[in-house]
Amino acid sequence: MSALEIARTQYRALRLNAIGHNLVDLVARAEAGELSYLDFAHLLAEHELAERASTRIERHRRASGLPTGKYLEGFDYRHQTTISKRQVNTLLDFSFIDNRENIIFIGPPGVGKTHLAIGIGHKAVASGYKVLFRTALDLVEDLELAEMKGELKKRINQLAKFDLLVIDELGYLPMTPQARFNLFQLVNTLYEYRSIILTTNKGFADWGAFFHHDNVAIPIIDRIIHHSNVFMLGGESYRLRQKMPE
Known part of the structure; x- marks a missing residue:
């Protein structure tokens, strides 16, 4: 040798x-x-x-768990006039993660909320952060299963090991009382400890109806919007526009 x-x-x-x-x-x-x-x-x-x-x-x-194909380089800012490329780029130093802040994208379906959330998530991974992407439905089912096994606290602690949790499409489907309780436990654990990117079609004024009770909605809103960057997105649906004839 x-x-x-x-x-x-x-x-x-x-x-x-x-x-x-x-x-x-x-x-x-x-x-x-x-x-x-x-x-x-x-x-x-x-x-x-x-x-x-x-x-x-x-x-x-x-x-x-971040889906492929949705990167910031492919986001069309020409058709989304309520948020600029400069605004998004200011988030990419990831001081919001270092400072345990949240990002919230609010708007109707199809305006690019999910694309932006996933794209920022990919950039965060590339910068060395641990990121987890889950739809709100998948996350709720995950927590409910853990609760049924008597392992809710253990599962929440596992989720808290990620620097950034991306929760997509909160508000599209109703939640059971147990699901609302589980979500509150997760948000409460992450509060000022980890960061969340949240996409939702519900303005904060509608969260009381979505959670069926202000006593649940208000504490969750309080913890999510404290130290947060909130973006109200509008405009024409990307998906609808792609199906429209030229």
């Missing part, structure tokens, strides 16, 4: 797999650039760190 093969085996044994896998190319780059020993050491460390970061981001992307 050559010295290079021995070194590759040793790096892998140390779990420096990126260096071990690419050592031949890294040595060649060092020789071609006539790197000093210290510069070569930096090259190895930078390569390993970059590969680990890439692997971690890909793992977070798979775990996020």
